[in-house]
Amino acid sequence: MLLFALAATPAAAQIAVEDAWIRATPPGAKTAAGYLIISADSADRLLSVTSPAAQRVETHITVHEGDIARMREVKGYDIPANSTLELKPGGAHLMFVNIKAPLKEGMMVPATLKFQRVGEFKMAFEVRPLAGAEHHTGEHPGH
Numbered sequence: 545m546l547l548f549a550l551a552a553t554p555a556a557a558q559i560a561v562e563d564a565w566i567r568a569t570p571p572g573a574k575t576a577a578g579y580l581i582i583s584a585d586s587a588d589r590l591l592s593v594t595s596p597a598a599q600r601v602e603t604h605i606t607v608h609e610g611d612i613a614r615m616r617e618v619k620g621y622d623i624p625a626n627s628t629l630e631l632k633p634g635g636a637h638l639m640f641v642n643i644k645a646p647l648k649e650g651m652m653v654p655a656t657l658k659f660q661r662v663g664e665f666k667m668a669f670e671v672r673p674l675a676g677a678e679h680h681t682g683e684h685p686g687h
């Protein structure tokens with residue numbers, strides 16, 4: 545009876561991930577930005593991310609200094625209990641560094657998220673087109 549009771553105990557903390565995607569890369573690119581939304585029912589911290597598609601994955605934030613947006617590496621992200629952490633274009637993002645092959649639309653890129661509380665969480669990012677809500681090439685008046 546005791547063993548049965550222990551086995552039936554549900555996991556204490558849960559993490560859910562949605563809308564995980566990576567921007568497709570132009571030829572020769574060494575880095576790619578990844579985005580996702582993480583929900584946690586207990587306070588947790590995303591410590592690090594690894595992926596077989598890149599030499600390393602850094603956790604970045606975007607800091608605005610006047611008109612200039614700069615990326616800065618941070619040591620992971622806190623996720624308060626019953627809340628979501630949203631990594632999105634123009635804000636916090638994952639930076640896949642030294643990618644091993646170009647990322648093309650429709651590919652799935654596996655990754656492992658490491659959390660302080662729930663431990664490792666395996667998931668995959670969908671590669672989406674380069675031209676999206678935010679793109680930096682062409683079409684700017686005055687260029």
Ligand SMILES: [Cu+2]
Pocket residue numbers: 604605615616637638639
């Ligand atoms: Cu970055």
